[in-house]
Amino acid sequence: MNTGLSGSSHIWMGVVVSIAILLSFALACLMPFVVIVVLASLTLSLLDSVVLAGLGWFANQVVGFGFLGYPLDAMTFAWGFALGISAVAAVGAAFLALSHTEAFGALVRLPIAFLAAWAGQQGTVFVASLFLGASETAFAPDVLWFIFWTNALAFAVLVFAQTVGARIGLARSVPYSS
Secondary structure (H helix, E strand, O other): OOOOOOHHHHHHHHHHHHHHHHHHHHHHHHOOHHHHHHHHHHHOOHHHHHHHHHHHHHHHHHHHHHOOOOOOOHHHHHHHHHHHHHHHHHHHHHHHHHHOOOOOOHHHHHHHHHHHHHHHHHHHHHHHHHHHOOOOOOOOHHHHHHHHHHHHHHHHHHHHHHHHHHHOOOOOOOOOOO
16 A cells, blocks of 8 residues: 555546546536545555545535535535545445455455445445435435446446556556555
């Protein structure tokens, strides 16, 4: 794992945050944080991964409040904060999954880290909904399925982008084991 930010790490973080901005315009609050944190957890240190998750969250909030017209009320701010916490929870879940799958190759580690991060992120959102309230359809199977597949598709695209970035020197290669 990377222990500090090199020039290529800064470029990679910029690429990922740029993608987060584009996804925020397309998906609003459904921005796939899981994708960002899994790739970060595979290529960056824990601290750098948390920073990248925070940057992705911040970019999403800037787009939402600055361009998409999110309401400026306490509940929307609270949900925004909860989404930030869920992104950090996803980092923790991804790192935990990766620490328990060190003996396996990337073809096993990637989906396990993805599933763990998705469960950590969605679990945090669910807990937040108990305090903040949510519509009764927010956790309906078809909504969860949509969120899952949106993340899965974005994950596939970003794994491809990360692989290309690694080949041209803009990103670290995904390690097959730690």
